[in-house]
Amino acid sequence: MIEIKGIRKSFGKLDVLKGFDFSLADRKITAVLGPNGSGKTTLIKSILGLVIPSHGEILYKGTSIFNNWNYRKEIGYLPQIARFPENLRVSELLKLIEEVRNEARNSDELIRRFDLESYLHKKLYQLSGGTRQKVNIVLTFMFDCPVYILDEPTSGLDPIALIRLKDLIQYKKEEGKTFLITTHIMTLVEELSDELIFLLEGQVYFRGTYGELMTAEKEENLERAIAKILEKENVKDS
Numbered sequence: 001m002i003e004i005k006g007i008r009k010s011f012g013k014l015d016v017l018k019g020f021d022f023s024l025a026d027r028k029i030t031a032v033l034g035p036n037g038s039g040k041t042t043l044i045k046s047i048l049g050l051v052i053p054s055h056g057e058i059l060y061k062g063t064s065i066f067n068n069w070n071y072r073k074e075i076g077y078l079p080q081i082a083r084f085p086e087n088l089r090v091s092e093l094l095k096l097i098e099e100v101r102n103e104a105r106n107s108d109e110l111i112r113r114f115d116l117e118s119y120l121h122k123k124l125y126q127l128s129g130g131t132r133q134k135v136n137i138v139l140t141f142m143f144d145c146p147v148y149i150l151d152e153p154t155s156g157l158d159p160i161a162l163i164r165l166k167d168l169i170q171y172k173k174e175e176g177k178t179f180l181i182t183t184h185i186m187t188l189v190e191e192l193s194d195e196l197i198f199l200l201e202g203q204v205y206f207r208g209t210y211g212e213l214m215t216a217e218k219e220e221n222l223e224r225a226i227a228k229i230l231e232k233e234n235v236k237d238s
Contacts, residue, residue: 001026001147001178002047007056009042016042018202019056024147029169029179031189034199035230040182041080043199044151047180048077073101076145080152080182082136086125090116090135093124097139107142113164114138129156137165141172148172150181154188166192186222198226200233 002024009017017039024030032040045051047058049065049072057064060071084093098105111117114134119127127135133156140148150169154162162185169179169192183189189196189210196213198206206213206229210222217225 001061002180003057003059003062004043004047005057005059007043007046007053007058009039009046009051009053016202017046017053020204022197022204022207024178024180025195026178027173027176028194029173029181029192030195030197031193032180032182032197032199033189033226034205037201038199039202040199041151044149044180044182047149048072048075074146076140076143076148078136078140078148078150078153080155082132082139084124087123089121089123090127091120093135094120094138094142097142101143103143105142106144107138110138110141110168113168114161130158130161133157134161137168141168145177147178147180150179150183152183153181154183154185162188186226190222198229200229205229 004020004022006019006021007017008015008019032043034040042051046053047065049069052066057066059065060074063071065071088096094105094107111120114137116131116134116138119131119135124132137153140150153165157165166188173179181188181193193210196206196208196210197204198213206216208216213222213225214220217228219225219228
């Protein structure tokens with residue numbers, strides 16, 4: 001559904017994405033991992049057309065996304081940091097996004113799932129970080145999209161909300177949705193991902209399943225496998 005071909009992106013002299021190819025597996029959950037500065041957010045913004053790559057091509061359903069922005073209506077996007085006018089009430093924000101999308105929203109079940117009924121009339125500046133993230137999750141999933149891109153979706157969530165988010169992602173996958181997720185919560189990756197892509201310094205260091213990475217690094221959990229990768233790279237650079 002989404003194909004990346006030779007994508008490169010530089011900001012001045014800094015090469016953030018250094019050229020790689022991959023296709024996002026349809027109806028699967030792909031986790032993109034990597035240390036800070038590895039290019040994860042730039043990759044996501046490139047897919048969304050928010051950053052224009054220096055070289056390469058991005059295809060959605062076989063068609064280049066460049067100068068063709070309608071495809072974005074088919075992607076539910078949860079940014080790492082979402083900013084909206086602080087004086088808006090939660091109910092007003094939901095209505096605003098509904099009008100911008102010009103689609104009827106389906107948010108009632110999501111509001112109940114994340115216990116937001118009592119917050120609908122509160123203004124955004126009155127909300128805690130975790131409650132804001134719940135609102136952002138509702139905004140992401142309240143329209144039916146074939147693809148969802150989630151950039152650090154668990155930020156600020158309490159354990160109950162985290163479990164409910166995992167259940168929601170799994171349910172949507174069973175409906176046939178495609179996911180690209182970046183996260184530092186390794187249990188989310190271990191439990192949900194069908195494929196891992198590990199970025200390191202703007203390049204794909206590893207692509208495969210969780211089990212394949214454990215075998216390659218001879219480790220029993222993802223945290224230790226990633227730590228080993230980073231330690232090896234640090235030795236090379238020293």
